[in-house]
Amino acid sequence: MATNASDYTIDKTDIQILSILMKDATTPYSEIAKKLIVSPGTIHVRMKRLEEIGIVSSSQLIVNEKKMGRAIISFMGIHLNNGSLVQQAVTKLKKIPEVIELHYTTGKYSLFAKLACKDADHLRKVLIENIQPIEGVERTETFISLEESIKRQIKID
Helix, strand or coil, X not given: CECCCCCCECCHHHHHHHHHHHHXXXXXXXXXXXXXXXXXXXXXXXXXXXXXXXXXXXXXXXXXXXXXXXXXXXXXEEEECCHHXXXXXXXXXXXXXXXXXXXXXXXCCCEEEEEEECCHXXXXXXXXXXXXXXXXXXXXXXXXXXXXXXXXXXXXX
């Protein structure tokens, strides 16, 4: 698989490294090197290159929202009355900490957001005080998640 960023081609070793780190991002490079029978320096150089070309953007710790007191996970379709206001709305929505994901979409909604709130009252307050007053927001539709059944990375081959 060639990349657009350069002439670098992702090979089997890169895929193996990514697969290991996608399962557990805390795996030391030395442990990966032993599994793949290469030097830790090789792992480091390859990961640096994968970051430079944009295949890997970051490593992050994933926190369970519900166990951190955010019992209501919801999704919100946001319809804007004017498509030219998307960037302005995105800028405002970025400032709302309860908005943990935001997507510019096709279809019924201009934007689709994932929110993490303490409870239903907190969600209502965020909606009424923070989201609905944003210029261009014509209407919203909220869906409360009852259970997250699947959460995974893409499969790489």
